[in-house]
Structure formats: C-alpha cells, structure tokens
Amino acid sequence: MTKTIVVCSGGLDSVTLAYKVAQERTLSGLISFDYGQRHKKELDYARLCADQLKVPHHIIDISSVGAALTGSALTDDVAVPDGHYAEDTMKATIVPNRNAIMMTIAYGIAAAKGASAVAAAVHAGDHFIYPDCRPEFTESFEAMQKCALEGVAEIEFYTPFVKSSKADITAEGARLGVPFIDTWSCYKGGDVHCGRCGTCVERREAFDIANVEDPTIYKDADFWRQAVKEAV
Amino acid sequence: MTKTIVVCSGGLDSVTLAYKVAQERTLSGLISFDYGQRHKKELDYARLCADQLKVPHHIIDISSVGAALTGSALTDDVAVPDGHYAEDTMKATIVPNRNAIMMTIAYGIAAAKGASAVAAAVHAGDHFIYPDCRPEFTESFEAMQKCALEGVAEIEFYTPFVKSSKADITAEGARLGVPFIDTWSCYKGGDVHCGRCGTCVERREAFDIANVEDPTIYKDADFWRQAVKEAV
Numbered sequence: 001m002t003k004t005i006v007v008c009s010g011g012l013d014s015v016t017l018a019y020k021v022a023q024e025r026t027l028s029g030l031i032s033f034d035y036g037q038r039h040k041k042e043l044d045y046a047r048l049c050a051d052q053l054k055v056p057h058h059i060i061d062i063s064s065v066g067a068a069l070t071g072s073a074l075t076d077d078v079a080v081p082d083g084h085y086a087e088d089t090m091k092a093t094i095v096p097n098r099n100a101i102m103m104t105i106a107y108g109i110a111a112a113k114g115a116s117a118v119a120a121a122v123h124a125g126d127h128f129i130y131p132d133c134r135p136e137f138t139e140s141f142e143a144m145q146k147c148a149l150e151g152v153a154e155i156e157f158y159t160p161f162v163k164s165s166k167a168d169i170t171a172e173g174a175r176l177g178v179p180f181i182d183t184w185s186c187y188k189g190g191d192v193h194c195g196r197c198g199t200c201v202e203r204r205e206a207f208d209i210a211n212v213e214d215p216t217i218y219k220d221a222d223f224w225r226q227a228v229k230e231a232v
Numbered sequence: 233m234t235k236t237i238v239v240c241s242g243g244l245d246s247v248t249l250a251y252k253v254a255q256e257r258t259l260s261g262l263i264s265f266d267y268g269q270r271h272k273k274e275l276d277y278a279r280l281c282a283d284q285l286k287v288p289h290h291i292i293d294i295s296s297v298g299a300a301l302t303g304s305a306l307t308d309d310v311a312v313p314d315g316h317y318a319e320d321t322m323k324a325t326i327v328p329n330r331n332a333i334m335m336t337i338a339y340g341i342a343a344a345k346g347a348s349a350v351a352a353a354v355h356a357g358d359h360f361i362y363p364d365c366r367p368e369f370t371e372s373f374e375a376m377q378k379c380a381l382e383g384v385a386e387i388e389f390y391t392p393f394v395k396s397s398k399a400d401i402t403a404e405g406a407r408l409g410v411p412f413i414d415t416w417s418c419y420k421g422g423d424v425h426c427g428r429c430g431t432c433v434e435r436r437e438a439f440d441i442a443n444v445e446d447p448t449i450y451k452d453a454d455f456w457r458q459a460v461k462e463a464v
Binding site: 096098109 | 290293294300301327328329336337339340364369373375377381382384385
C-alpha cells in the first residue's frame, strides 16, 4: 500500500486524516510544523497521535519563517478574534502562503524518506477564507511538484477532505474511532478549549451537525450557538 | 516599478540577478536561506551584495528542514565530488525539493511585505540535473502560487535567466558592472575557491566562454580545462 506521510497539526481534521491513512494505507509518519505559533499545545496533541498510531513524529522548526511572515494573529501579538469563522474576523489569522510552504517541505521530506504520498487535511470549510485550501490549489500544487521532482520522486498529494465540510470529517472520524478528546483545535492556549475563538466555534458546530457526541471541555460551552446564529 | 525581492545565495548568478533588478526594477531586499549547508561563506557574500546595493538582507533559517532532508552532500557528511557538473557526480548535491521550498517561503515573505515579484536565478545550465530549474517548473510554480494567494496578493515569479547559460549570465553581469570578486560559488568552504568542485569548474568555464576576465582566485586554477574536456 502507498507509503504516506501525514501533515498533522494535532487538530480534529488532521488527526482524523492520520487515522484514515493508518487504516486504509501505510502510514509512514507524521510531520508537524513549529512556525512560531503562540502556543505549542497542538504539537503535543500531534505527538500523542503519532504515539497512539505507533509511527515516528517529526517536528519541523520554521519559526524563522514565521517571524518573517508578520501580520498574522497566529504568530504576532495581535488578539485572536472571537466568533464564527467569518471572513472579516478570521482574515487576521492568515499566515501568507502557509500551506504551500508546509507542503513543499513535506514533499522534500517524503522524497528524502522514499514515501509515495503526502496527505493533508485541507477541507472545504476553509475555502472561502483561505485560497490555499481550495481544490484549485491542491491540483496546481500537485502539478507543480510533478515538475519539481521529475526523475527524483513521484509523490501523490492525498487530500481526501478537500470537498468535505468539517462536519463530514467529524462523522468520518467517528466511523474510524478517532479519540476526539485527544485532539486540539483552540487558537488560544488554555487548559481547556476556550469555546469562543473561530476554531472552537467551528469544532463545536461540526459535532452538532454531524450528530456526534462532542467530548471536548469548553470554558464557554454555549457561546457557539450565538456565534453561529450571528454568522448566518 | 515592480517591487521585487531577490532570492540570493551570494553566488555569481543570483548576485548578477540582484544587480539586474536594482538597475531595471525596484529592489526591495535580498533573502538568503540557511538550510544547514556545511559552510556559511556564501551567506556572507549575499550580505555583502545587500550592503553594496543598500537594501535589507533577510536570512531565513531552515536548517531544521535541511536536517530532515538527508541524503545530500550539501548538508551531510558526504564528500563533495570534484569535476564538471556531470549528472553522476552532481546528483549527490541534490537537496530534494529545495527550490520549491525556498520559493514558497520567498512568496510568503513577499506577500507579507507587499512586494509584487520574487526573483530567482534559476538557469538553463542546471536543467539536466535539477528538475526544479526548468521552465516547466517555474511556470507551474507561478500557476500554483496564483491559486495559493488568490485574493491575498499577486506576485510575479521573475526568472529572467531560466533560458540562459551561465556564460550568458556572466556576460550580463559584466554589462551590469557586477563586482564578480564579491561573489562566491565554491561548494567547499576554503579561503579561496577550490577550482575543482562542480560549481568552481562551471564558474571558470562560464567566464571563459563569455570572454570576460575572471577575477576569482582558485586554489587549483587549471583543473577546470581537464574536467570540461572529460565531460564532453
């Protein structure tokens, strides 16, 4: 089966992807990126996922890149906005070109390690804000890599969730037996999920739509209903 | 004029490109990459170039990536091969996906800094060994970036040397008044250019073909003729 490296942030989507690859392909390992994000909590959850699936975990430090890419709330001293993933508030969380940067590095590692696929959990829910989560991106990216590595390696870009919603992924995760409690989504770095930031609201909403029990402990467990209502 | 960031290694090609951009466009700054190469000498020459052209110089540390990309003589404890840039010997110097990685990072920085172009000195002389120096790569790369940054930034990939030989670039550098003595090509990190490694041989040959005086001091100044003859 296809030896596949999964880019894993420790979040619900990429941990579900790791479980999917482990069950349906050959999972070679997980790669996570330290791009100077304000909390490293998600990296701990990626490590936990690798441990559970008994594969190596590589953390690639690109914080020097993150420092050069100023202007994003994920790395700067800008407040993380509360509320639903609406365009206005969440544009502050864009790290320019982040996916393309992480994927080229993942491809380099895959080529060096002899893997035949790189898997990433880009998904439809992010399309309207993040251009590098759209099918046009994943297709043009794979085409570019085909040119860049011609004669060196043939590596598939495996993005099975590119047309799925986060609720679809949550349903898939439930089917695969993903321990959702061992995933981290919150953009803030507290002891528990805040329940108010864009990813917390989106996470809670996804469980609700998928009709899957949400084991997550949120500091503010009710904010999401109001945020979703306001975003409609 | 188009605000352009130049990816500069401190070598003859990319320093010539920096001078070209400074004279024909608006040069915003130089970016160099520390990917754990065994000597950092070339980074000093990139800094010198930035000083001479009076623009900022950013060194991006991706040595953590280099460490993960094993199997290359540029970063590993493998001997750098002597001789002409022939396929067999020089394949050892391939860092998988290096250009794609560096260019996506450069694009992210350009987007963050509001530049409208990224310039790189990929050139025809490298085509037959490095797939990520071919026009197919630069074209597919620009197409991918158009998708990845749609609505965020429009950034041109400026690669004026993609169909030029190194001799063409040397001639262009002479025309632009590039101080060739302030560029570094050697893969080894000695006090002077070794004259025997692939880039030294290629450098010396380029001056010869371009009929430009070569101010470089080589430890072994005559090896190149024999290496070129053997490669024919």
